[in-house]
Amino acid sequence: MVATATRDRATTGVGTMDAGVPGAGVRRLMVTDFRSYTSAVLESGIGPIVLTGPNGAGKTNLLEAVSMLSPGRGLRRATLSEMVRNGAERWAIAAEAETVNGACSIGTGLNNDNGSERRIARIDGETVGPAALGGLLPVSWLTPQMDRLFLDGASARRRFVDRLIFGFDPGHASRSNAYEKAMRERLRLLKDGRMDVAWLSALEAQMAEHGVAIAAARRAWSLRIGGALRQMTGPFPAAEIALQGVAEELLADRPAVQVEEDLATRWRDGRGLDRHAGRTTDGPHRSDLLVRHVAKDIPAEQCSTGEQKALLISLILADARMQQAERGVVPIMLLDEVAAHLDSARRSALFDEISALGGQAWLTGTDRELFAAFGTRAQYFGIDGSMVTPG
Ligand SMILES: Nc1ncnc2c1ncn2[C@@H]1O[C@H](COP(=O)(O)OP(=O)(O)OP(=O)(O)O)[C@@H](O)[C@H]1O
């Protein structure tokens, strides 16, 4: 169970509502030259946080800042330079957070000292690779752009799964990077017509090793979240999920070492095809998440817009419940403009779920009234002109 933050409570004087709650969360967030913010600080406890303000005020930018405390490209999938405030040269985010390892400081930002842009990360003052943030501060999110998650291509659904796994598997991000790197290098050799068999085989072996580990982590996740998802009731419906992908499917009935060999053989036999196609035609980088609405017995893509949103919320809540049950940690949930899309009964149900989980959820909206059903259970901040005002 995560340590409660006696240290931070003493220094910030906030967070009296969360004694003993096993939630991950941010107690102090400081952004510098990030998006529309020159500099801003937000101090909070580990409970629901509501950010309200007019369009363009800077609400989503703050959620994006929190999302950058974990590995990956954050909730907008932006490049590092897109996040720099116009007119500035680099951005930085510093947070005092409750992590799975207890209270710690996390810093991240853009470093462009040597002319090349790269992301830097610090944990308790020590410089680390960004992948080291994996498993430290579980963060999940829902954004308006994800309303089409079940309708668009597999890549967004795959990212959704991998993002949730980042939260509790420290190695998942680095394995994904290593897999992609080997895959890019193999493809470059093929495209250049350099049929160096030993080199290609070595890269395919690396892809197989990392690819099987990635697929195994996804399978383990789907089996664990599956139970929580089937138990969802009320406005956020029960769902069945399945992973569709060569490695994930092979792992269902044979040992990992065998799957590694099978994948390496497929890639070896597929060199000509991949060279011709200009891409790697098969592998865990093409896996998909299939979701089914249990009560209606139809695939998610056939559900109505509102039903799809409810299914997405089910996935996020089930993941949080699963992590709470298994690890004693509730992930941070970033719910951008989610409240506005729900009717009042569903809104209340969502606020009750979030409050019962006891973790830190960040919710945004233009109208404070939308959040009335939270009452005193949430901490409120007004955002206007990229300024943060508590209360
Ligand atoms: N790199 C940047 N530099 C400066 N400003 C930026 C940068 N990127 C985005 N912005 C601006 O930040 C402002 C706030 O954006 P944000 O998406 O956070 O607004 P919001 O409060 O979520 O609004 P909405 O309610 O419309 O979703 C916008 O006006 C946007 O143009």
Ligand SMILES: [Mg+2]
């Ligand atoms: Mg927004």
